[in-house]
Amino acid sequence: MYKVLRKKVLTDTGVDRVILLDIEAPLVAKKHKPGHFVMLRIDEKGERVPLTIADANPETGAVTIIAQEVGSTSKQLGRLEAGDHILDFVGPLGQAAHYPEHKHVVCIGGGLGVAPLYPEVKHLYQTGSHVTSIVGARNKDLILLESEMQEYSHEFYIATDDGSYGTKGFVTTILQELIDSNTPVDLVIAIGPIPMMKAVANLTRKYEIKTLVSLNSLMVDGTGMCGACRVTVGGETKFTCIDGPEFDGHLVDFDEQMRRLSMYKDKEKEVLIQEGCGGANGCQ
C-alpha cells in the first residue's frame, strides 16, 4: 500500500480538475529521472494507468503525480485525500530523457503536458542549458505550474486559445516568432495533446530543428510485455513504455497514436455512466 502524503487541486473548471498528489514510494523516488513515469492501480478492481512523475524527493520518499480528471480512474484518484492509500504504484518506468549538450532548448507544454515537462525543464536549467518555455492552454484558468516553470526558465511565454492570458493563439504561434527572430534553437521538447505535438513537429521539421515529443499511449503493464503501447516511429513499431515515452517528433505517426488512444472511448463512457459520473461535475 502506498500512502497519499499530500493533495492539492491545481485547476478546477467546474467540469474537470487537475490534481496533484504526493505518494509515499521511497524506492521510486530514489531512482526517478526526468522523463520517467509510474503505473498505478488504486484498488483491487482498478485499472493500471500510467502517470508521469512530475517531481520526486529522495529524502522524504515522496513522488509527485499530477493528473487530469478525464475518466473513471483519474476521477477516483481525485477523490483521494492525504492519508488515503493506493494499492499499487510501480516505477520508475520508461527511458529517462537525456540531452547531449544542448545550448538553447525550447520546452513547450500544452495543457496537462506541463506536468511531465516540468521535471525536464528543471533538469535542463540546472545542468546549464538556456531554457525557453512556452506554456499553452485553452484559457487562463487552465495554466499549470506557472511559477514553478518560470523559476527554471530563462525565457517564459504563455499562449491561450482565447487570449485570456499571455499571447492569443497557439504555442506554435510563439515558436514561429522565436524562429523568425533568428534566435538559434538547438532542441525543442513538446509535450501535450497529440494535435499540438503534431503541429510543433510539422513546424520544426521545416527548419530541421530536432524535436522530442512524449507519447501518452494506452498501456497495460508498462514493462514491454503486452504491446498495447505500440507506436510507429520512422516506419518501425516501438513500444512507448520501454522505448519511450519520448521519441523523435519528426518520425512519429501521430495519426495512428490518436486513433489508438480512442480505442476504448465507448467502454470508458460505460464505466462513467454506471458510476453516475456521465455528465459534467459527476462524481465530485
Next chain:
Amino acid sequence: MSVDKRARFIGREPMALLEDELRVRGFSEVALGYTEEQAISEAKRCLKCKNPKCQLGCPVNIDIKDFIALTAEGKFIEAYKKIKEKNSLPAVCGRVCPQEEQCEVECIVGLKGEPVAIGRLERFVSDYALTKEHKKIVCEVSAGKKVAVVGSGPAGLACAGELAKLCYDVTMYEAFHEPGGVLMYGIPEFRLPKGIVKEEVEFLKEAGVKIECNVIIGKTLTIDDLFEMGFEAVFLGTGAGLPYFLGLEGENLNGVYSANEFLTRVNLMRAYRFPEYKTPVYVGNHVAVIGAGNVAMDAARTARRLGATVHIIYRRSEEEMPARKEEIEHAKEEGIGFLTLANPMKVIGDEKGYVKEIVCQQMELGEPDESGRRRPQAIPGSEFTLPVDTLVVAVGQGPNPIVTQATPDLATNKWGNIIADEQTGATSIPGVYAGGDVVTGAATVIKAMGAGKIAAAGIHNYLTNK
C-alpha cells in the same frame, strides 16, 4: 498389492469435463478431475516397472511409480508428499504440463494401449491434499543468508521453494501486482484456477519467503542495489514476456492485440467482469487468432467465452500444431474454427481505423526445414479474406529486456536470452543465476521449474563454498 495385468488392455479412466454449452458461458474450469474411485482404478493400471521410463521423461524427475503406487492404495496424502519432494507446484503441473510428450509418452502401458494418466493422477492427489493438508516447511537452523529471486513465475517459485527448504532468507521480487507470472496473467481460469496458484504462493509465504510485488528489477532496484542490500545471490526468472508481432501491414490497427495484452486484460485485470473491474477489453463478433500454440488456444477459447465466433489461423497443418492435444480438442469442442495452411498477409481496417478483415494465403507443405517440420509454401492465387473485428497475434514471445538493459555485464545471446550454465544456472556475473523462459525462450511450466531448482542447487553450492 498385485499388479492388474489386464490393465494395459483397458483404456484409461476418462476425466469428466464441463458441458460444452456451460463452458462458453463462463470461465469455470473445463476439466473436472477424477473421483477417488477413478484415481485408484487408474493408478492400478501402472505396472510398477523395474526401470520406470516415465520418471526419465519427467523434467523434475518425480518418483512417478512410487506416487502412483501410493495412490493405488488410497494413500493420497503420502502420494502427494512423494510428488512434493520433487515438484513444488503439482496442482499446477497436473493441469498444464504436456504429459503426453514427457512422462506419459515413455510409459510402458502406452506401448500396447493408452499410457497411465500420470498427469491426471498428479492433479488428483494435489487437489486432494490441498483440501486436507498443508505441509509446512520449518527450518530448524536458518542458513542466515539472503537470496533475491526476481520474477514469480514457475522458475522463481520453484527456486524460492528450494532455497526456503535449505533455510535461506529469500525475498522474491515481482513487477506485477500479483505473484505467479504466466500462471496468473497468461493461462486462463478455465484451465488453471487462480485459487490454485494463490495456494502455492501461500505455501511459499508460510515457508518464510517474502514477496515484494510492484518492484521491477532493472528499474526500481538494480542487481547492484540487491547486492548492496545484503543479498548474496540473485536468481533471475523474468520469463519471456516480450510479444512478437508479424510485421504485417495494418498490425497496429485498433482491435489487433498481442496474446499477452488480450490475456492479461482478461486474466490478471479481470476484463471479463468489466465494468465492475475497470479494465476494458474489446472483443467483437468475429475474432481470429494467429498461431496454434498453447497461447493461441488460450486466447481463442477466452475470446469464445467473451461471446465471439473464433478462428485459429495457422500456416502449417494440424499435425504440426505446437499446442497440447487436449487443448486443441477442447477448443474444437467449444466450436472454434481452424483455418490451417493459411498464412496471414495483411490486416485491413475500416474508415475509423478498426480492423475489418484479414487477408490470408492458402499454403501447402513442402520439404522439411531445419526444425524438421515440413515447410509451408504459398499456393499462387489462393488469397482469401476473413472478416474479423478483433485479431489476436499469438506467434511467440522473447525475453523481457528490462533486466539485461540495466545490467550490461550480463551476457546474453543474439535473441536477448540470458546465458546460464545448464548444470548450475550460473550467469556471467558471479552470484547471479538465471533460469526459465528468460534463458530458454518460451518453453513450459515444468522446464522453468526444473531450471529454478537447478539454480537453487547452484546457489546453495556457491554460497556454501563462498
